[in-house]
Amino acid sequence: MLIAAGIISLSIWGYLLLARGQFWRIRPAQTAVHADPVRIAAVIPARNEADVVGRVISSLLQQAVGNTLHIFLVDDGSTDGTTSAARDAAKIMGRPELLTVIQGRPLPPGWSGKLWALQQGVERAREFQPGFFLFTDADVVHAPDSLATLIAIAEAGRYDLASIMVKLHCESVAEKLLIPAFVFFFFKLYPPDWIADPGRGTAGAAGGCVLLRPAALQKAGGIEAIRGEVIDDCALAAKVKGSGGRLWLGASDKTQSIRPYTGFAGIGSMISRTAFNQLGHSTWLLALAVGGMAITYVLPPALVILSHSRVPAALGAAAWLLMALSFVPIARIYRLGPLWGLALPLIAVFYLGATMHSAIQYWAGHGGAWKGRVQDPIKDQRSAG
Secondary structure, three states, rough: OHHHHHHHHHHHHHHHHHOOOOOOOOOOOOOOOOOOOEEEEEEEEEEEOOOOOHHHHHHHOOOOOOEEEEEEEEEOOOOOOOOHHHHHHHHHHHHHEEEOOOOOOOOOOOOHHHHHHHHHHHHHHHHHOOOOEEOOOHHHOOOOHHHHHHHHHHHHHHHOEEEEEOOOOOOOHHHHHHHHHHHHHHHHHHOHHHHHOOOOOOOOOOOOEEEEOOOHHHHHOOHHHHHHOHHHHHHHHHHOOOOOOOOEEEEEEEEEHHHHHHHHHHHHHHOOHHHHHHHHOHHHHHHHHHHHHHHHHHHHHHHHHHOOHHHHHHHHHHHHHHHHHHHHHHHOOOOOOHHHHHHHHHHHHHHHHHHHHHHHHHOOOOOOEEEOOOOOHHHHHHHHH
16 A cells, blocks of 8 residues: 555656646746737736835836836825825836826725736726736836836737746745645646646636736626635736636746735735635635645655555655656755755645635634635625625
C-alpha cells in the first residue's frame, strides 16, 4: 500500500509538471510598445484607501506611453480621506484634469461592493469613449511600462481581456512563506496557456490589473452580469470567453500591490474570503479539495519521514523534489531561494485550515467579509437582501 501511495504521489506531480498547461513556467511579461495611440479609461474602485491610493494615481499618471489616459476613481463610502489623497496626488503630478472622482451611490441588493463601484465607474467612463478599460485596484502601483506592455499584448494577440498577476507585497516571514504560494496555487487552477486557448473552457484573470475592450464587456453582459460574484475577476473572464472573447493572463515582477498583510492571520483572512466560494459552497467539493491537497502535498513528505521502506520513501522524495522544482519560477519572481519550495507541504496545511475556516465563516453568515461588508452571504440571506 505504501508503494502504491508513492506511485500515486509521483504520478500526480508528473501530471502537474507535464500536462497541466505548464502552469509553473511563470515568466514576467516582457516590455512591449504599441505604436498607435489608444484612449484608456482607468477605473479604480476605492474604499478607505487613503494610505495607498496616492501612489497608485501617481504611477498611472507617469505611464511612459503616447496614449490618452483618464482615471475614474469611484469612492465607495470612504471615511478616511481617500478622495483627498487621490486629488492631491494628481495635483502633485501636475495633471488634476486627468482624474475624475465619483462619489459612490448606496449599494443596491445583490451587488458586491467592488462590482457596484466598477459599474458606476464604467457608466461614467463610457463618456470618454475609450479603446480600453483598465480595471485596477487602489493598492496597485504600476510600473512605467505597464500599460504600454498590456496594450501591445492585447493588440498583437487580438485579446479582448488581458490581465497581469501583479507582484504581491512580500516582506515579512509570513508573506514570504504564504504569498508566493498563493500565486502558485492560482496559476495551477488557471494555467495561462489554457486560458489563452479558445478551444478550452478555462477562463481566469487577475483582478488587480485588467485591460478590457468595452465592446467585449458589453457583449459579455456588462458588470451587471457578475454583480454578485465574490471572485469577480475570474467570473468576468468566464463571461468574456463564454461570449467568444479571447483572454491572456501573465505575471509582473514590477507592477506591485503595496498593501501589506498583517501576519499569518491577515493572510488567512484573505484566503478565507473566497476559498469556499471557489468551491461553489459545496461540502462534497470541500471534502474532495481537502483530500486532494493532502494527497498532493502532504503525502510525499509523509512517505519520506514515516515510511520504513526504501521504495515508498524514494517515491515520496521524488514527488517532493518535483513539487519543490515546480515552485522555483514563482520563488524567483519573489527573489526567494529554491529551497522555499520544500515548505509547500507545510504551506498547504495552512491553506487547508484557511479553506475550512472559509466554510465555517460562510455557514455562520460571514462569508467574504471585507471592509465591513459580508459579500458572500448564505443563499437565503442573499435572497432576503
